[in-house]
Amino acid sequence: MLSIERPDIRFALEMVEAACRIGKRVQAEMNVEGIEKSDLSPVTVADYAIQAYIGRRLREAFPDLQLVGEESADALRGDDAAGTRRLIAQAVQHEIADASESVICDWIDYGTADAEGAYWTIDPIDGTKGYLRGDQYAAALAFIENGEVRLGALGCPNLDAACRPQRGEGAVLIAARGEGAYARPLAGGSLERIHCSPQADKTQARLLRSVEKGHTNISETDLIAQALGVVADPVPMDSQAKYAVLAAGGGEMLLRLMSPKMPDYKERIWDQAAGSIVLEEAGGRITDLKGKPLDFGHGRTLATNTGVFASNGLLHDAGLEAIAQVCKL
16 A cells, blocks of 8 residues: 655655646636737746746755756746746745745756656646646656656546546546555545556547647547547547546557657657556556657657557557557557
8 A cells, every 4th residue: 555654655745736726726817718838828827836836845855856847947037027927926925935036937947957867757737738728637746766757646636536537626646666556536535546447348448539639640540449440439638637547447548649740759758757657557558659668768758769558458469559550660
């Protein structure tokens, strides 16, 4: 049984819960309609605020460990970013009273460390479009040591508390290597162990598919489903919340194919680390599209991997066979 008294596990749970609070508060206080991430938008403010908060807390809890994050404060330091800095500071102040504009940039830049040795990695808001729509998104935090994910936590503010693929009051998930995967409602409660679906019939495989079309290759995904003979309805969902649903038995397969617009794209470690260990510890399997284990030992990207394929484990070989047939890998 996972011990929530372990400092690293307690830290991870507290951080993703705080990330959910910050994200929901920013979302409620700012108008999200028709705004892109590049603008002064809720997702911009929330991304920076969450990374600043976790950067500060990490220095307090584990001063010898580094943080690898998606954001840097370079764009925030000029006079033209004063309004953004003010909003970020206000968002963090709900959690840390002394979070001033003069320090938040430094806290954010704690996340610009090199991805080597032992470190934490954070994706503050995974699922930008889902966040802006008021739909599914996730805060993802993981601890990586010598290229292996050792601990991962997901905060999914809009997921059903039981991690079913529907809108709900939120869920938090945590997994440690060799100790299983667990979930509990965001509002609180005891951790309950979760397991992947026992479905072994490939025609009944529910594919968790991104709502955002730019994140994958839609046509090849359709062809893979046809090669498998899938008749089950897909599950549309953004972000690493898909891993939460897959780990809790709400689907059987998840694909990250190369978008035709970005054929050489390499996955960022923070986009996969937390979700991957939650899935594996729930009994699932995750590899790249060629069946190679994900290798987190090459900096900020999965540089030696091609795409991502995750499953409940029982259907993984069948999925890889269909991928090879369709994608000619």
